[in-house]
Amino acid sequence: MEALRITSAVAPPQSLIKAHLSKPIFTTPFTHTTSNLTRFSKSKLTKLNVISPSVSTQTETGNLDHQDEKFDWFSQWYALTPVADLDKRAPRGIKALGLDVVVWWDKNENAWKVFDDRCPHRLAPLSEGRIDQWGRLQCVYHGWCFGGSGDCKLIPQAPSNGPAVHSSTKACVAVYPSTEQHGIVWFWPNTDPKYKDILTKKKPPYVPEIEDPSFRTTICARDIPYGYEVLIENLMDPSHVAYSHAGIMTYSPPPR
Incomplete structure (x- = not known):
């Protein structure tokens, strides 16, 4: 041959x-x-x-069938934060995938909402604002109020007998698709209107064991200022546990 x-x-x-x-x-x-x-x-x-x-x-x-495939990082579901870390009485700012977002509880729709963390008026962070008595997200700078769909409900400075300037599309906040699953708020990091109903077409990853009471589940998410490779190296290093986590985990020292 x-x-x-x-x-x-x-x-x-x-x-x-x-x-x-x-x-x-x-x-x-x-x-x-x-x-x-x-x-x-x-x-x-x-x-x-x-x-x-x-x-x-x-x-x-x-022949590589996958050589032309491209992964779109901004067209996927991501776990944003555990619900246990949120407060329904106040918005919370989070940075994810380089995006500044605000998570807040919309009592009118009984759901967590994820918005772009910028007021369309003067770009003030909405995470510094408040939830008003009508359950709207209110900007701390000029008091603009927004509903769960990102639409502006009120501009306090606008005259009551004037045009409804709050109904302008320029007064709306960008909204990220979001949902709650496994006690976690998930979001789709793309505000393009074509993804508005993405939840009906594609759902976040489902882990049945988390919903099974026979399993013990602990959900923990924290922002740590270093790369994943350092984190993994730390998790795979059991010899530091007795000293860095003294009194937290049981440890039998080696015989002398």
Whole structure:
């Protein structure tokens, strides 16, 4: 059977490098080696363009069905905060995926709402505001009030006998789709109107064990100022427990 020719993966041929660089970075001649591997039929192979910062090469590889797929980080459900950390009497500001949002309880719709944390008037943070006696989210700066759909219900400075300026679309707050599940407020980080009813088409991940009373469930979410890789390294290091968490967890010291 015909042998499969393998090209060195160290670097592409010098002629290709010279086409992209003013000076070659390798002077050692390249050699080709052979292997006893069987050549696949050409019908099972496709061309794949590999791009690097300095050179472009082409190689043969198996057909990858997923190579053209793209993951949209802002078209997914995310756990935003445990309900236990919220207060129905006051809004709470949270930063998630680089977005500043405000979570508040809409007693008129009996649901948690997630808004863009900016008043459309002067961009004051709505999380610094309050819930008024009618259950509306009120901005702390000029008192503009908003309903659960993001629509402005009241502009105190507007004359009562004048035009209904509060009904302008420019007076509305951007609303993120949200829902409560497993004692957690979830949100869809995209305010595009086409996602308004996304909950009817796609729901957050469901974990049946959390709803099963035979399981003991603890939901904890905290903002920690370091990367996930440091967090995982810490969680996988049991030797620090006796000293960093003294008196919290039982620990038997090794014999001396």
